[in-house]
Amino acid sequence: MTAALLLALAAPVAAPSMAAKAHAQGQPQVQTGPGRAATGSFADLAEKLLPAVVNISTSQAAPQRQPGQRPEIPQFPPGSPFEDFFRDFFDRQQQQDQPQRKATSLGSGFVIDATNGYVVTNNHVVQDADEITVILQDDTNIKAELVGRDGKTDLALLKIKTSHPLTAVPFGDSDAMRVGDWVLAIGNPFGLGGSVTAGIISARQRNIDAGPYDDFLQTDASINRGNSGGPMFNLNGEVIGINTAIFSPSGGSVGIGFAIPSNLAKQVVAQLKEYGKTRRGWLGVRIQAVTPEIAESLGLPAHKGALVASVTPDGPAAKSGIQAGDVVIKFDGKEINEMRRLPRVVAETAIEKAVPVEVWRKGKTQTIQVKVGELEAAEEQGLLAAGPEDKQAPKDKAPAQKPTESLGMKLTAITPELRQQYDIKPELKGVVITEVSSSSTAAEKGLKAGDVVLEVGQEEVRKPEDVTAKVQKAKEQSKKSILLLVDRKGDLRFVALPLS
Missing domain, CATH: 2.30.42.10 (PDZ domain)
Known part of the structure; x- marks a missing residue:
C-alpha cells in the first residue's frame, strides 16, 4: 500500500532532542529564542502550555435492534430438535434488558477562553458523537456542549461549564511563521495523555485535498493517532496551528504532519461562537487554474489568477457582470496569485460587502464592483455554478454535417x-x-x-x-x-x- 493521507490521526510522539543530536555529532547547538532556554530545553514552555491542552473523549451509541426484532435463526432440517432449542434461546435473549453498547474515540483540543470554557478541536473528533467529554491535564472529566462545527475546515467549538480553574492559550499569527521556525505540538497520541514534541515548519500553504480551503502548515514534529485537534505552538506560546492530518504509509508518524493555520481557524471559531455555524462570503463562480498555455492564449502576462469557468445564474458574480472566461487577479485589493487563494479570500469577506474585483478580460484589466453573498444560504437554496443557458434555444432542424x-x-x-x-x-x-x-x-x-x-x-x-x-x-x-x-x-x- 502506498503512503496515504490520514485524517483523524494527528498527534505528536516523542522525538530525539535537536540539541542532543547536535551535541552528539559535535555540531553547534541551534540558536536560542523566546521560550527556549540557553540549555536548548523546551521544558519551561511546555510546563506553561500543557494545562491548556485537553483530551477529547467521545461516545456514539451502537445500532440497536428494534423491539420484537429477532435475530435470524440458523436453518435446520424440519423437525430437528436444534430448531426448538435455538428458538427458545433467542426468545430468552429478547426478554433480557441488555445495555446499549457505545463506540468511543479519543482526540485532543485546547482551551481558548478560560472564563467561558470554550475549547477548540477538530470536527472529525466530535462528528456524530452522542456524548463529548473534555479531560483536563489532572484527569478531571467534564461533559462538553457542542457549540458548532465546520466540515469544510475540520474545526469544532465546544463549551464546558466547571468551577475548576482553566488555563487558556491565545491564537498567534500563522502568516508570520516561516519555513524553518521551531514549533511545539501537544496532544494525546494513542490515548496516552498529554505529550509534547518539537519540530520545525517544513512548508506553508499545503493543499492536501482535504477541503475547499486547504492552506495547511506542514511540520516534521511527530504527529500520531489521537493528536487530532491538538495545538501547534510557536516559541511565544501562541497557537499557530491545529494538528489535523498526517501523510504516512503505516498510520504512524514519518515526519509529514499538517496543521490548520491559526489565521484561518480564528475566523471560523469566531463565527461558530457567534452564530453556531459558519457564514462565509460567496461569489457564485466555478473556477480553474490558469496554466501557462491558458495564460498565453488569453494574452495574460503571467499564469496567475483564477479563471472563471462558469457563473451561477442570479449569483453575486452574475449580477455584477463577471463572465465565464474572466481571470480574477485581485479581489478586494488582495492579489490572487493562484486559483486556490480566491475561495479563501472570498470566504473571509463580510457578507453584503461591496468589493472591487479586478479581472482580465479580452486582453486588458477592468474592475467590477461585486456585492458578496452568503455561501451557506446559497447551499440551502441548492444554487450551483452552471454553464450558460439559453431557454429560448430553438430545436435542431439542420441535417448532420460531415465530421x-x-x-x-x-x-x-x-x-x-x-x-x-x-x-x-x-x-x-x-x-x-x-x-x-x-x-x-x-x-x-x-x-x-x-x-x-x-x-x-x-x-x-x-x-x-x-x-x-x-x-x-x-x-x-x-x-x-x-x-x-x-x-x-x-x-x-x-x-x-x-x-x-
Missing part, C-alpha cells in the same frame, strides 16, 4: 441523434467531439467523445468550420495555443490546446 478533424479531434455539429447519444442538454449550443486521437494533445488534456465545445478563443462556435477558422486565425496571429470552453454533462472547464 471535421481539428487539433486531433473529430468535431460535428450537434444533431438530435447526437444529443440523445451523448445526453446533451436541449439548450446547449456548440460542436460535439465524436472522436479523439489517442496520440493527440487533446487526449492528454482529457477531452473525449461526447464533450461539447462551446467557445474557441473566447468566441462562440456553432459548427466545425467555426473551429477550423478560429484555429487558422490563431495560427496566423502566431499564437502558441488556443483556448476552448468545453461542457461535459453540465461541467464547464477551459482547455488550452497547443497549436504546434
Whole structure:
C-alpha cells in the first residue's frame, strides 16, 4: 500500500532532542529564542502550555435492534430438535434488558477562553458523537456542549461549564511563521495523555485535498493517532496551528504532519461562537487554474489568477457582470496569485460587502464592483455554478454535417441523434467531439467523445468550420495555443490546446 493521507490521526510522539543530536555529532547547538532556554530545553514552555491542552473523549451509541426484532435463526432440517432449542434461546435473549453498547474515540483540543470554557478541536473528533467529554491535564472529566462545527475546515467549538480553574492559550499569527521556525505540538497520541514534541515548519500553504480551503502548515514534529485537534505552538506560546492530518504509509508518524493555520481557524471559531455555524462570503463562480498555455492564449502576462469557468445564474458574480472566461487577479485589493487563494479570500469577506474585483478580460484589466453573498444560504437554496443557458434555444432542424478533424479531434455539429447519444442538454449550443486521437494533445488534456465545445478563443462556435477558422486565425496571429470552453454533462472547464 502506498503512503496515504490520514485524517483523524494527528498527534505528536516523542522525538530525539535537536540539541542532543547536535551535541552528539559535535555540531553547534541551534540558536536560542523566546521560550527556549540557553540549555536548548523546551521544558519551561511546555510546563506553561500543557494545562491548556485537553483530551477529547467521545461516545456514539451502537445500532440497536428494534423491539420484537429477532435475530435470524440458523436453518435446520424440519423437525430437528436444534430448531426448538435455538428458538427458545433467542426468545430468552429478547426478554433480557441488555445495555446499549457505545463506540468511543479519543482526540485532543485546547482551551481558548478560560472564563467561558470554550475549547477548540477538530470536527472529525466530535462528528456524530452522542456524548463529548473534555479531560483536563489532572484527569478531571467534564461533559462538553457542542457549540458548532465546520466540515469544510475540520474545526469544532465546544463549551464546558466547571468551577475548576482553566488555563487558556491565545491564537498567534500563522502568516508570520516561516519555513524553518521551531514549533511545539501537544496532544494525546494513542490515548496516552498529554505529550509534547518539537519540530520545525517544513512548508506553508499545503493543499492536501482535504477541503475547499486547504492552506495547511506542514511540520516534521511527530504527529500520531489521537493528536487530532491538538495545538501547534510557536516559541511565544501562541497557537499557530491545529494538528489535523498526517501523510504516512503505516498510520504512524514519518515526519509529514499538517496543521490548520491559526489565521484561518480564528475566523471560523469566531463565527461558530457567534452564530453556531459558519457564514462565509460567496461569489457564485466555478473556477480553474490558469496554466501557462491558458495564460498565453488569453494574452495574460503571467499564469496567475483564477479563471472563471462558469457563473451561477442570479449569483453575486452574475449580477455584477463577471463572465465565464474572466481571470480574477485581485479581489478586494488582495492579489490572487493562484486559483486556490480566491475561495479563501472570498470566504473571509463580510457578507453584503461591496468589493472591487479586478479581472482580465479580452486582453486588458477592468474592475467590477461585486456585492458578496452568503455561501451557506446559497447551499440551502441548492444554487450551483452552471454553464450558460439559453431557454429560448430553438430545436435542431439542420441535417448532420460531415465530421471535421481539428487539433486531433473529430468535431460535428450537434444533431438530435447526437444529443440523445451523448445526453446533451436541449439548450446547449456548440460542436460535439465524436472522436479523439489517442496520440493527440487533446487526449492528454482529457477531452473525449461526447464533450461539447462551446467557445474557441473566447468566441462562440456553432459548427466545425467555426473551429477550423478560429484555429487558422490563431495560427496566423502566431499564437502558441488556443483556448476552448468545453461542457461535459453540465461541467464547464477551459482547455488550452497547443497549436504546434
